[in-house]
Amino acid sequence: MDKPREACGVFGIVSEAGRGDIGYRLAVDTYHALYALQHRGQTSAGIAVTDGDTVRYKKGDGLVQEVFESESLKGLTGHMAIGHVRYAAQRGTSGVNAQPLVVETLGEQIALVFNGNLTNAGQLRIETENQGGIFQTTGDAEVILYAIVRKLLNTRSLETAVLEVMPMLKGAYSILILTKKKVIAARDPHGFRPLCIGKRGSETVFASESCALDAVDATFERDVQPGEVVVASPDGFMSYTSRAEKRCALCAFEFVYFARPDSVIDGQSVEISRYLAGQCLARRNPADADVVIGIPDSGLSSALGYAQESGIPYAIGFVKNRYIGRTFIQEAQWLRERSLKIKINVLAPVVKGKRVVMVDDSIVRGTTTERVVSLVRESGAAEVHLRISSPPYMHPCYFGTDIPNRDQLPASRYTVGEMTKMVGADSLAFLSLKDLPDTMPDLRIGWCDACFTGEYPVPVAMEKTKGDFL
Ligand code: SF4
Known part of the structure; x- marks a missing residue:
């Protein structure tokens, strides 16, 4: 992934x-x-x-x-x-x-x-x-x-x-x-x-x-x-x-992706934050569709929020294999690509012939997103409307994640229209930055959203190549 x-x-x-x-x-x-x-x-x-x-x-x-x-x-x-x-x-x-x-x-x-x-x-x-x-x-x-x-x-x-x-x-x-x-x-x-x-x-x-x-x-x-x-x-x-x-400056990405949904961090439930993000997405970015599915695991709660806010039925669209170990995950690139299909498989009867809203937590490099959209299409979906429960990921992180430099972040180089074509979706929409606070209503401290805004809470060596942290 x-x-x-x-x-x-x-x-x-x-x-x-x-x-x-x-x-x-x-x-x-x-x-x-x-x-x-x-x-x-x-x-x-x-x-x-x-x-x-x-x-x-x-x-x-x-x-x-x-x-x-x-x-x-x-x-x-x-x-x-x-x-x-x-x-x-x-x-x-x-x-x-x-x-x-x-x-x-x-x-x-x-x-x-x-x-x-x-x-x-x-x-x-x-x-x-x-x-x-x-x-x-x-x-x-x-x-x-x-x-x-x-x-x-x-x-x-x-x-x-x-x-x-x-x-x-x-x-x-x-x-x-x-x-x-x-x-x-x-x-x-x-x-x-x-x-x-x-x-x-x-x-x-x-x-x-x-x-x-x-x-x-x-x-x-x-x-x-x-x-x-x-x-x-x-x-x-x-x-x-x-x-x-x-x-x-608590990392806002803890709520988007890192943390487990059953955790509560500085007063904010991770599960509720993701659900609220899905609701915001549905209000701002509606779609004519027959079914809402989420990409496991962190897209699921937002998909449920999107479905309940929009009135479009929610369904489980993927089965995730939970028995994949570290060695398998860290094998060569060609094996990693094959591993996607082993990690998650589309439930074809759920999407076949349907206009599908597919909710994911983020697009970082975009390569996996493209492949998941393609898997859903191969399984017979009539349309795929991709909704992302966080704002566009445009800036590297310097605070303990392996987020790459800007050149590897499509959101920093392409318009949403261009990204829609890149990932092969019929439409694509992100959570807006101004809605981000509404997804963390119970958070008791301030947060970092530098990967979305480029406004770092502490001075950083800009454009340092990422991927070399521990
Ligand atoms: S830039 Fe800030 S919000 Fe983004 S992943 Fe890093 S710590 Fe989290």
């Missing part, structure tokens, strides 16, 4: 049960939570735990179920844990970049997991290397870890070091840090990437998305606020605020 892909999901859990009497239960919780976050990254997975005496970890390339089997979880005993699933584009796809990153320094073991992308990682890396630092990975996580460890030399505590490092870090980051004594959660001052807090009895849980709280029977407590640092340990819970400048 030519969708943008997210660059990671994080999870953490802290028990007040104390040392030694909890076995590997939290590792199992983390494993289940990472399963729930698998959509945010399929390149590698990892878990680190502590029993108060040592930090143990396991990580590797692959899906969560490929990296862990029950025997390996049994070795991860302890009362605090963090976990990570990672997506990587071209740069650094090897296991060396798998997280958690774990270092030993100043008599302490520190494990870190990270979701996001620093816009000044290159500069920070060069500064560190010029002072003798040697990096073992190509990722931003190690840049952050290095900066924190260096601050730790001159500060009282790890949380103070994190707070002092935050003004140096530009861009998007949601971080969890595990030591033998505590878990520290930090969210960048713009809040680009989600991070929430849950409770399960006396246990504290952190997760990129609330769907991971549900997976471990935790209840949602609140979101980590942009610029907030939270410390959880068996002894209690503390919150600090970074001095870094704030301008809230």
